[in-house]
Amino acid sequence: MKDTVILVTNNGMGKADLALQHKLAAKYFELLLQNTHLPAAICFYADGVKLTVTGSPMLEQLKTLEAKGVRLILCSTCLDFYGLSDQTQVGIVGGMTDIIEAQTKAAKVITI
Numbered sequence: 001m002k003d004t005v006i007l008v009t010n011n012g013m014g015k016a017d018l019a020l021q022h023k024l025a026a027k028y029f030e031l032l033l034q035n036t037h038l039p040a041a042i043c044f045y046a047d048g049v050k051l052t053v054t055g056s057p058m059l060e061q062l063k064t065l066e067a068k069g070v071r072l073i074l075c076s077t078c079l080d081f082y083g084l085s086d087q088t089q090v091g092i093v094g095g096m097t098d099i100i101e102a103q104t105k106a107a108k109v110i111t112i
Contacts, residue, residue, distance in 0.1 A: 003107035004039040007099075008048035013112050022057050028112060029061035038070050039110075041102040044091065045075035053079075053087040062090045073098050 012021020013028055032038065042065065044052050051058045052074050066072050072091030079085040079093060092098075103109050 002037065002040050003105075005102045005106040005109050006039050006042045007103075007109060007111040008042060008044045008051060009046045009111060011047040011050040025051065025112070026058055026061065029058055029065065033061060033064055033068075038065065038068055040106060041071040041073055043073045043075075043099045043102055045078050045096075045099060049074050049078045049082065049084060052090050053084045054089055055087075056089070059089050066090055071102070073102060075099065 008025075010021060012018060013024035014021055016024075042062075050056065052062060052072065056062075062072060073094045074088060074091045076085070076093045076095055079088065085093070
């Protein structure tokens with residue numbers, strides 16, 4: 001899965017009540033951590049950046065993924081738009097160029 005990139009575009013997973021979206025995303029990242037083959041990168045943009053900032057229920061899982069070598073790329077434009085630039089807790093703040101680079105290097109791109 002090292003040649004895979006995951007795109008996170010929502011503040012959680014799916015289109016449902018926010019509590020359910022968070023529960024699903026937490027379970028996804030928890031199970032991903034149990035996998036021996038981790039993705040090369042996870043890119044967060046649009047509402048997805050909200051999972052990487054202060055108060056996110058996903059921070060522990062995301063920090064562990066990052067510690068295991070998964071690149072977490074956060075959209076700077078999105079963080080600025082939501083006024084969250086000073087609240088990032090995990091990952092590297094990049095631009096759309098960084099996200100495109102990760103996608104083009106990947107053999108598979110998955111959007112959750």
